[in-house]
Structure formats: structure tokens, C-alpha cells
Amino acid sequence: MSEYQEFTGKSVEEALRSAREAFGVGLDELDFEILTPGSRGVLGMGAEPARIVAAPRSALGGVAPKRAAAEATPLPARPPRDDRGPRPDRAPRPDRAERPPRRDDRPPRDDRGPRPERAERRPRREEPRDRPSGQAVTTAEEEMVEVARSLTREREELQAAEASPAALEAGRAILEQLMDHLGFEVSVVVETGETNRLNVVGANDEEHEALGALIGRKGERLSALQHIVNLMLSRRMGEWTRVLVDVEGYRGRREQQLREIALRAAQRVVETGKMLQLEPMPALERRWVHLALRDHAQVATQSIGEEPNRRIVVIPRG
Numbered sequence: 575m576s577e578y579q580e581f582t583g584k585s586v587e588e589a590l591r592s593a594r595e596a597f598g599v600g601l602d603e604l605d606f607e608i609l610t611p612g613s614r615g616v617l618g619m620g621a622e623p624a625r626i627v628a629a630p631r632s633a634l635g636g637v638a639p640k641r642a643a644a645e646a647t648p649l650p651a652r653p654p655r656d657d658r659g660p661r662p663d664r665a666p667r668p669d670r671a672e673r674p675p676r677r678d679d680r681p682p683r684d685d686r687g688p689r690p691e692r693a694e695r696r697p698r699r700e701e702p703r704d705r706p707s708g709q710a711v712t713t714a715e716e717e718m719v720e721v722a723r724s725l726t727r728e729r730e731e732l733q734a735a736e737a738s739p740a741a742l743e744a745g746r747a748i749l750e751q752l753m754d755h756l757g758f759e760v761s762v763v764v765e766t767g768e769t770n771r772l773n774v775v776g777a778n779d780e781e782h783e784a785l786g787a788l789i790g791r792k793g794e795r796l797s798a799l800q801h802i803v804n805l806m807l808s809r810r811m812g813e814w815t816r817v818l819v820d821v822e823g824y825r826g827r828r829e830q831q832l833r834e835i836a837l838r839a840a841q842r843v844v845e846t847g848k849m850l851q852l853e854p855m856p857a858l859e860r861r862w863v864h865l866a867l868r869d870h871a872q873v874a875t876q877s878i879g880e881e882p883n884r885r886i887v888v889i890p891r892g
Contacts, residue, residue: 577629579629580626580627581628582626586612586624587847587889589626593626599630600891603632606627607627607705608878608887609626611851626812673780700788733859734816734817740811741817744807745817749819758777758785759776759778759783760777761775765826770864772817772819774788774819782822786822789821793825794820798821804817818877832862835863836863836877836888837866840867850888851885851887852885855884855886856882860886864874867888872891874889874890875888876889
């Protein structure tokens, strides 16, 4: 039987408190996963409890959380929203027959002469009344394919952030060759640490400005450049290999920005004693937030939701 048990409460904090009391352990010794953060509803209607599954780490031996126990019990159905009461009685509408007849002094149609020619109407757009049943299926399949691609890209970025020294050195040589073909005078620096990356740095101020074209809007061109480098790298290494490519420290600045956001969020959680949800982020950015608060003594982090809306919640330690 699974060691995980489901706990509910008005909030995630209350559900975690129930789990700690049930197992007699602190938050550091509790392995948990948030299923639903809960909702207060509108004016008390449609409220949903927060649901988590939890187990003491001592009874798991390093096993990751499982949702099977919680998914077997569906959420209770919402009560019908029938609190509006009867509608007030309206005044009866006067009978059409009692209205005075409309005066019509217009001549009969035959006495008005020939009817002028109207401008030719534009043909009405024909729309099929019966939509093929396969069209909805096709749309659903396209959404599933897009989600799968998004998950694949995120897994690749996580793998790239932990690239081996051999992969980084081979990727550096490929990236230098590409930059030479593009006409840029740059140097490629191998940066290692919690996030391993290849950073393209311009040789002078003019190159610094020109390299901005390789980043693009929200890093779209940078992602495309990284994809090309990884394709060439995988062929050279003889296996599927990924490295993280940066230009002029663009990703590094984003990492620093997220670390500052994480620290401010942790400070607010400590001051208020309540959990705080951050905005949805890709897997690589969520990793930076987790690392920023990994050693924090007063808060813990947990990812909730499904891609592409998966986000981090910062929770006070009990």
C-alpha cells in the first residue's frame, strides 16, 4: 500500500498542517505534492478545498510523490447555484390586440411605380451547417502535439544546463565556427556552475550592439541558434547532446532577475506567513527559482499545475 495519504484544507497551509500533525514530522521531513491549491469561490459559492498528497520521507526511501491515491477519489461535485430566488413579478404586457391600429396612409404597392433597382448584394458567406466530426479531433491532436513539443524543449533546456565538459568544449568549437561564418568577431566563453552555458561575447562595442540581432524578441532567435548548435553537436558527438547557448549574458541576466524575484517572494512569505504563487515559467526558469531558495531556512518551493502554465509556489516552513 502506498505511504502517501491525501489531506485537505481551506488552504495549502492548512492541509500541510494537517499532514504534519498526522505524521508527527516537520515540513523538512515531509514529502508532499500539491494537487489543487483550492479556491474561495465567489461570495462563498463554488469554493474548492486545497488538496495535497503527503508522506514522511523516512517511510519513502527517496521515492518521488505519487498521485494514484488521490486521483482515485474524485473531487465532490459543486452544489447547484440556485440562490437567486424567484424573479420579481413583472407588470403584464399589454395585449397586442388592444393597441390602437397603426395609421397607414401610404399608397398601395401597385401605385408606387416601378421599384428602383437595388445595388447587387454581396453573396452571403456559405458556412457548413454540419462540421465534420474529425475537425474537433484534429484541433485536439494539434494542441497535444504543441504541448508535447513544449515539454520536449523544456527537457532539452534542463539537460543543456547540466552539460558535460566534453559537450561544452565541442559546442564551443561549433559555435565559434558559426559566428565566423556569420561575420561576427566574438569569443565564446564556457561558463560552469549551477547552470553551464556557452556565452557569446563581442570583441568590441560595435559587436556588442550587433549581437543583439541574435537574441531577438524574448530570445526567440537565441533559441533558434541554440537548436542549430545542438543539432550539429549531436551529430559530432554521435548521440543526442544539448548545451545552453547565451549571447552577451542575456540568459545570465534573466537568471539573476529571477533570483531577485525569488528572494523578494521569500521575504514576503516570511512576513505574512502565507504561501505565494509566482507567474508561470518554463522549466529552466523554474529551476533557477528552486536553486535560489534551495538553502532558505524559512521557506520551501514546490511546482504546481500543468504545462505550459506550470508555476512555483513559495511556502513557509512549519
